[in-house]
Amino acid sequence: MALLPILEFPDPRLRTKAALIDAAEVTTPAFQELIDNMFLTMYDAPGIGLAATQVDVHKRFMVIDVSEEKNEPHVFINPEIVAKDGGRVYQEGCLSVPGIFADVTRADTITVKYLDRNGQQQQLEAGEVLATCIQHEMDHLDGKLFIDYLSPLKREMVRKKLAKQRKHVA
Numbered sequence: 001m002a003l004l005p006i007l008e009f010p011d012p013r014l015r016t017k018a019a020l021i022d023a024a025e026v027t028t029p030a031f032q033e034l035i036d037n038m039f040l041t042m043y044d045a046p047g048i049g050l051a052a053t054q055v056d057v058h059k060r061f062m063v064i065d066v067s068e069e070k071n072e073p074h075v076f077i078n079p080e081i082v083a084k085d086g087g088r089v090y091q092e093g094c095l096s097v098p099g100i101f102a103d104v105t106r107a108d109t110i111t112v113k114y115l116d117r118n119g120q121q122q123q124l125e126a127g128e129v130l131a132t133c134i135q136h137e138m139d140h141l142d143g144k145l146f147i148d149y150l151s152p153l154k155r156e157m158v159r160k161k162l163a164k165q166r167k168h169v170a
Contacts, residue, residue, distance in 0.1 A: 001033070004041045004055040009097045009145060010159055018053050018060040018141040020078050026119035035075055035117060038063045043070055047095045049133040051140030054096050062137040066129045077115035079138055082123075085109045090132045092146045099165065100158050104149045106135045 007014050025031050034057065042050040042063055051062040061077040086108030093101045109127040112134055116122045126134055136146055147155050 001036050001040050003044055004037050006041065006045065006050075006054050006095050007056055009094075009147065009162060011096075013056055013058075014053060014096055014140070014145060015143040016053060016058045017143045018051075018058045021059050021061060021115075023115065023119050026077055026115060026117070032117070035061075035063060039065070039073055042095075045095050048129070049137045050095060051137040053140045053143070060141050062134075062141065064130070064133050064137060066133055075117040076112065076134065076137070077117075077119075079112050079114040079134065079141075081107075081110050081112050081135070081138065083111035083125075088128075088132075090129075092132065092136060094136070094146055096140075097145060097147055097158065097162070100147065100161065102146065102150055102154070104132075104136075104146050106132050110134060 038050050038052070038055060041055065042065070048066045049062060049064040052059050061075065062079070064074045064076065065072055084107035087105055088108040089103045089105050091101050092104045108131065109125065110131045111123060111125045113121070113123050139146065147158050150158070
């Protein structure tokens with residue numbers, strides 16, 4: 001298994017809309033290895049969710065584990081939200097926008113249909129942090145970032161702050 005490089009804002013590849021995955025691809029050894037590498041990368045970062053787009057793979061899937069013990073891994077392939085309810089503000093961060101946090105309003109509970117790691121159709125009702133994480137990662141699959149919910153002025157401040165951080169690291 002190997003760590004994958006995570007794309008960071010403002011990399012234009014983060015704006016790519018991910019393509020649906022053919023069900024036959026899901027069970028291939030190469031795809032299963034990619035899933036394992038994404039979990040390894042997410043846990044190492046550390047994060048609670050990682051969309052394929054963030055590692056420059058423009059296929060419609062993501063990995064998530066919101067458990068404290070990091071022992072409840074979820075794989076969502078071709079996810080589709082079929083129901084939403086309520087609204088709640090959460091402070092979100094993102095592995096592709098390191099060190100930046102902002103309040104984002106999302107549905108409080110969702111129902112999502114998807115293929116699991118084995119290519120089996122599943123449906124899950126999720127609430128709270130899991131619902132927020134699913135919606136956040138699905139945005140990535142559509143080429144959207146959580147900072148897109150901010151005002152243009154705040155987005156520009158984020159871009160400048162990240163550029164300054166990169167200069168200090170270099």
